Amino acid sequence: MRVLRAAQEGDGDLRELTSLAVQGDPGAIEVLLAEVRPMIVRYCRARLGRVSGQYHIADDVAQEVCIAVLAALPRYRDMGRPFASFVFGIAAHKIADAMRSAVRAAVPTEDLPDGPDDRPGPEETVVRYIEAQRARDLLTRLPEHQRELVLLRVVAGLSAEETGNVLGMSAGAVRVAQHRALARLRAMAREESIA
Incomplete structure (x- = not known):
């Protein structure tokens, strides 16, 4: 009550x-x-x-x-x-x-990927950067004509015939010059790693 x-x-x-x-x-x-x-x-x-x-x-x-x-x-x-x-x-x-x-x-997250990430990780990215920098340094030490030939053949991916047309050489001469340029690069890389 x-x-x-x-x-x-x-x-x-x-x-x-x-x-x-x-x-x-x-x-x-x-x-x-x-x-x-x-x-x-x-x-x-x-x-x-x-x-x-x-x-x-x-x-x-x-x-x-x-x-x-x-x-x-x-x-x-x-x-x-x-x-x-x-x-x-x-x-x-x-x-x-x-x-x-x-x-x-409510913390926003990215959508789950369909599969594993194919992009390189941080360590691999740094290693690639260091290797690319080392390759650029070695290329700058080559004579101009060999550097141009390696850039056209290896970096640009031109065939021996296409490179010969650009440089005014025969395809055979391009192959021989490429072999010599790559041998020189290998020798410089070995010297650098020994030192």
């Missing part, structure tokens, strides 16, 4: 109803929860509606707040502050937890 009277009198801070609920009155607990639940739901929806664009997360958090309020009710002590501030304190903590979880869960 006291429960209904407290609820009907519209006690703004729900003090008497809260006092009865803290004492374990099942009717008071039910009425108290019926009073605060709509406030909790509105608060959670206002704070969390933007997290997912839908209310299901906010409604789940509101449910967790109600459960936490019920669990904390026996430990509640009226310190002159409205019971609603106690409830909203719990709600604020649950909302913060939900936001942290949403941030952790």
